Amino acid sequence: MKAAKKTAPSRTLGRPRSESSRVALLKAAYGFVKARPVGSISTVEIARKAGVSTATIYRWWPNKEALLLDAFLYKTDSAPLLKAKGSPLGSLREYVLQVGRSFTGESGIVAARLLAAIQDNATLRKEFLERVYSPRDKEFRAMVRAAIRQRQLPASVNVNVFLETIFGPLLLRLLLRQEPIDRDYVLTVFKQVVAAYRRAQ
Amino acid sequence: MKAAKKTAPSRTLGRPRSESSRVALLKAAYGFVKARPVGSISTVEIARKAGVSTATIYRWWPNKEALLLDAFLYKTDSAPLLKAKGSPLGSLREYVLQVGRSFTGESGIVAARLLAAIQDNATLRKEFLERVYSPRDKEFRAMVRAAIRQRQLPASVNVNVFLETIFGPLLLRLLLRQEPIDRDYVLTVFKQVVAAYRRAQ
Amino acid sequence: MKAAKKTAPSRTLGRPRSESSRVALLKAAYGFVKARPVGSISTVEIARKAGVSTATIYRWWPNKEALLLDAFLYKTDSAPLLKAKGSPLGSLREYVLQVGRSFTGESGIVAARLLAAIQDNATLRKEFLERVYSPRDKEFRAMVRAAIRQRQLPASVNVNVFLETIFGPLLLRLLLRQEPIDRDYVLTVFKQVVAAYRRAQ
Amino acid sequence: MKAAKKTAPSRTLGRPRSESSRVALLKAAYGFVKARPVGSISTVEIARKAGVSTATIYRWWPNKEALLLDAFLYKTDSAPLLKAKGSPLGSLREYVLQVGRSFTGESGIVAARLLAAIQDNATLRKEFLERVYSPRDKEFRAMVRAAIRQRQLPASVNVNVFLETIFGPLLLRLLLRQEPIDRDYVLTVFKQVVAAYRRAQ
DNA sequence: CGCTAACCGAGACGGTACGTCCAGTCTTGCT
């Protein structure tokens, strides 16, 4: 979970890492990502706002982007996916709505900036995919397969394409359009796509 | 079309702008965007590769990003939308395939980096929307409305949502997944979405 | 007198040099040297103030400093040395007073800046010595020798040292001290030095 | 003595300033002033020669000229005025000889360039007067007054004018003439001026 | 209870890119 830099030297010798500094940095970083373009955020001001030294940042994170990603996860992981309830398709619908909500307001801004950042930074991209995208994608795919097993969707459905068709429009609104990603919108998209695939051959 | 800095001073006074420098800069910039993360590209090396002074860059573009956007448009505009032929839906299908191709290979990399860049830079975003996204979006919307008039799509179709559902999946693959955006994929998405909206109600 | 750049091509072909541009440049340049440090004066603003193109400057002067020197001479030469009258020592006294006046007020500022400029620029230095310093020095030396011939000064006087002792203090005040170089001061120095050398051996 | 930028923040917090970088910069700067016109010296090459970052220059000096002044003082202060010995006039004579020597050879070049630089830069001028000229002038004036008290010079002597008449000629040779400022020359001037003022009235 | 390892804040440092500025040259079309 944490970005351990060195291979744990000796278990507990010397002064332990300051938890308060860690949290202060994550909060400060998140605050800046909310407020300003990622490119305009400097390590010095994050450190200053957190009441911490820049050296402390680099002792625990390999670079600025890694800190920003952790800052994002610090907020996101604290509100994890609600466990499935009801039918597979019903659960999936809830999750899509949740993604829609996270694409709205300030968390939407942060998400857009993070998606931007990973286009330019290979290691950040890898981290993001491993820690954010893949776990959710895996879970979503399992749900779709369960829906197929329970005959909520026909067996011919291509799982990847199906999911991409559902989430793609949300991503497009997030990154390109100013129109809202509200509950109505998400449900409309969800229904249409489900209808399309359900009635396919 | 060009990035005119001042409001046209007088028609032809003084030494005219060097067309060769302009083109050399655009080509050099495009070459770098293809090859490397946008954040790692410096004005100095663009200038050097183009055999041009950095001052010339800043005389014609307000900053690095604006140059990169123009470099992208230089390639994109030179291959403009093929004019509509056949039925509205058939034309739209061709355009979707064209967008799919531009999301593939090196032009896909450039597109992804540009979409990333506009998340961080408000003026760049505005320029991008005005000069790249909006014109195409407008044309696409006209086609969908034509399709509705010719009964290829039912009158109940929400034009925006319809288009977002078609292009969203391409965007998602471009930015998040390593899977290819090939002809099959684009056509599958297109067919499914058209089917969904056609059979609605 | 003028800084001709090329070896007179053909006598009078094409449009003749614009005298008004020449004078406007000299006046504009002098105005700036009066007002601001030489290092902060740009060719572009001189040209603009003179209503002239920068190219015109470089057609007639090899560089900025040469123009500034000419600007200085344009003012100085227009008030040339008053011709000698009375005894040699009396004439010399008048000239020293004139130098003192030119070291006062705005012309003093210009003189100081010019003396500064020649410390850094070899060709400017050469020009200055040839066109400003040497002619005056030559004339002054002749006067001292005349004074010796007429027994106003003893034959043992070293002409160079004598003159340096008279003008040196003025230069020192000009460049280092804020105290005025007024008539009293100049006369005091003059009298003392003459007395010293007159009573020597 | 050093160019402290901020009002002493706290005594010893953070990494201390690198003395080796400071000295390397001063030596490199002095080396360039010796060799080339001040105007042609760039911060980048000073930094490179010193093996130091340009940012380090600007952290400790407000601009290039201030560094060059400090470089001059670094050499000059390390060879301070020898303490007075013998009669006041004898001491003064020694000092005048010392100034004469510092106006010779490479240190003369540096001195001339520095005197030029202060004509164009008000803050540099102030610094130079406060840190170089005034301390020496003050000491010299004290010596002249001591000489008067001890009847080596008459009470009627104007201290400022007396000193200017001694040092002015040296300055004139330094800045305008190519003739040497050797021991003979300095002594000749000194003797003449002392004689003039001694026999006055 | 004192030792000692590992922490931490402050802040200097090398390196590098930025965008601005200017000198001096060059290229138009007009006069």
Added chain:
DNA sequence: AGCAAGACTGGACGTACCGTCTCGGTTAGCG
């Protein structure tokens, strides 16, 4: 041919910021 307008190369300037480093000082747990 002279000239104004103004684009161009080359390169210095001073600022900003990243990631590293060196201090003095702090905070555990082991002895």
